[in-house]
Amino acid sequence: MSNLVPLHMLSAVTVLDSSLEGWNLLDVPAEGPRTFQLDVAFERAFAAPPVVQVGICGLDVGNHDSARLRVRAVDINPAGFTLRAETWLNTKVWSVDVTWLALGTAVAGCDLPSVDAD
Numbered sequence: 001m002s003n004l005v006p007l008h009m010l011s012a013v014t015v016l017d018s019s020l021e022g023w024n025l026l027d028v029p030a031e032g033p034r035t036f037q038l039d040v041a042f043e044r045a046f047a048a049p050p051v052v053q054v055g056i057c058g059l060d061v062g063n064h065d066s067a068r069l070r071v072r073a074v075d076i077n078p079a080g081f082t083l084r085a086e087t088w089l090n091t092k093v094w095s096v097d098v099t100w101l102a103l104g105t106a107v108a109g110c111d112l113p114s115v116d117a118d
Helices: none
Strands: 007-017 034-041 051-061 070-077 081-089 094-104
Touching: 007 034, 007 051, 007 081, 034 094, 051 070, 070 094
Parallel strands: none
Antiparallel strands: 007 094, 034 081, 051 094, 070 081
Protein backbone atom coordinates (compact mmCIF):
# COMPACT_ATOMS: atom_id res chain seq x y z
CA MET A 1 0.00 0.00 0.00
CA SER A 2 1.21 3.46 -0.84
CA ASN A 3 1.46 6.60 1.26
CA LEU A 4 -0.55 8.46 -1.36
CA VAL A 5 -3.29 10.65 0.03
CA PRO A 6 -6.61 10.10 -1.77
CA LEU A 7 -8.10 13.16 -3.40
CA HIS A 8 -11.76 13.98 -3.18
CA MET A 9 -13.51 15.97 -5.91
CA LEU A 10 -17.04 17.39 -5.95
CA SER A 11 -18.73 19.68 -8.47
CA ALA A 12 -22.14 21.13 -9.26
CA VAL A 13 -24.02 23.99 -10.86
CA THR A 14 -25.80 26.30 -8.42
CA VAL A 15 -28.46 28.70 -9.66
CA LEU A 16 -28.74 32.04 -7.89
CA ASP A 17 -31.84 33.99 -8.88
CA SER A 18 -34.57 36.39 -7.87
CA SER A 19 -36.70 33.57 -6.41
CA LEU A 20 -34.26 33.19 -3.49
CA GLU A 21 -34.99 34.96 -0.22
CA GLY A 22 -32.81 38.02 0.24
CA TRP A 23 -32.00 38.43 -3.48
CA ASN A 24 -31.00 42.07 -3.83
CA LEU A 25 -29.11 42.19 -7.13
CA LEU A 26 -32.12 43.77 -8.86
CA ASP A 27 -32.26 46.72 -6.47
CA VAL A 28 -30.38 49.79 -7.67
CA PRO A 29 -29.06 51.66 -4.63
CA ALA A 30 -27.93 55.25 -4.35
CA GLU A 31 -24.34 53.98 -4.09
CA GLY A 32 -22.21 50.99 -3.17
CA PRO A 33 -22.20 47.34 -4.19
CA ARG A 34 -25.00 44.82 -3.64
CA THR A 35 -24.05 41.35 -2.45
CA PHE A 36 -25.99 38.08 -2.27
CA GLN A 37 -24.64 35.02 -0.44
CA LEU A 38 -25.71 31.38 -0.41
CA ASP A 39 -24.26 28.62 1.78
CA VAL A 40 -23.27 25.47 -0.14
CA ALA A 41 -22.90 22.19 1.79
CA PHE A 42 -20.68 19.48 0.33
CA GLU A 43 -22.23 16.07 -0.31
CA ARG A 44 -19.28 14.57 1.61
CA ALA A 45 -16.91 16.47 3.86
CA PHE A 46 -13.22 16.88 3.13
CA ALA A 47 -10.41 16.22 5.64
CA ALA A 48 -9.32 19.89 5.38
CA PRO A 49 -10.64 22.95 3.54
CA PRO A 50 -10.46 22.15 -0.20
CA VAL A 51 -9.55 24.41 -3.09
CA VAL A 52 -12.80 25.70 -4.62
CA GLN A 53 -12.92 27.11 -8.16
CA VAL A 54 -16.06 28.92 -9.36
CA GLY A 55 -17.17 30.08 -12.80
CA ILE A 56 -20.18 31.70 -14.41
CA CYS A 57 -22.02 29.44 -16.89
CA GLY A 58 -25.25 31.43 -17.22
CA LEU A 59 -26.26 35.05 -16.72
CA ASP A 60 -29.50 37.00 -17.02
CA VAL A 61 -29.00 40.76 -16.66
CA GLY A 62 -30.94 43.85 -17.65
CA ASN A 63 -29.97 45.33 -21.03
CA HIS A 64 -30.15 49.01 -20.03
CA ASP A 65 -26.66 49.10 -18.49
CA SER A 66 -23.36 47.23 -18.44
CA ALA A 67 -23.17 43.71 -17.00
CA ARG A 68 -21.10 43.94 -13.80
CA LEU A 69 -20.80 40.81 -11.69
CA ARG A 70 -18.27 39.12 -9.41
CA VAL A 71 -18.74 35.57 -8.14
CA ARG A 72 -16.50 34.11 -5.42
CA ALA A 73 -16.22 31.19 -3.03
CA VAL A 74 -15.60 32.49 0.51
CA ASP A 75 -15.51 31.01 4.01
CA ILE A 76 -14.33 27.64 2.66
CA ASN A 77 -14.27 24.83 5.22
CA PRO A 78 -14.29 20.99 5.08
CA ALA A 79 -18.11 20.86 5.10
CA GLY A 80 -18.87 23.58 2.52
CA PHE A 81 -18.44 27.22 1.51
CA THR A 82 -20.37 30.41 0.87
CA LEU A 83 -21.04 31.46 -2.70
CA ARG A 84 -20.96 35.26 -3.01
CA ALA A 85 -22.30 37.22 -6.00
CA GLU A 86 -21.81 40.96 -6.16
CA THR A 87 -22.83 43.73 -8.56
CA TRP A 88 -22.68 47.52 -8.44
CA LEU A 89 -23.85 50.77 -10.06
CA ASN A 90 -26.99 50.35 -12.22
CA THR A 91 -26.57 46.68 -13.17
CA LYS A 92 -29.69 44.57 -12.56
CA VAL A 93 -29.05 40.82 -12.22
CA TRP A 94 -32.05 38.48 -12.54
CA SER A 95 -30.03 35.27 -12.23
CA VAL A 96 -26.55 33.78 -12.44
CA ASP A 97 -25.69 30.10 -12.87
CA VAL A 98 -22.44 29.23 -11.12
CA THR A 99 -20.34 26.11 -11.66
CA TRP A 100 -18.08 25.08 -8.81
CA LEU A 101 -15.39 22.46 -8.36
CA ALA A 102 -13.95 21.51 -4.96
CA LEU A 103 -10.72 19.50 -4.82
CA GLY A 104 -9.05 18.37 -1.60
CA THR A 105 -8.01 15.56 0.69
CA ALA A 106 -10.51 12.81 1.36
CA VAL A 107 -11.53 11.98 4.90
CA ALA A 108 -9.63 8.91 6.18
CA GLY A 109 -11.70 5.77 5.97
CA CYS A 110 -14.17 7.11 3.44
CA ASP A 111 -15.44 4.80 0.70
CA LEU A 112 -12.98 5.75 -2.01
CA PRO A 113 -11.12 3.19 -4.14
CA SER A 114 -7.67 2.36 -2.80
CA VAL A 115 -4.54 2.91 -4.87
CA ASP A 116 -1.87 0.21 -5.00
CA ALA A 117 1.49 1.67 -6.06
CA ASP A 118 3.75 -1.34 -6.60
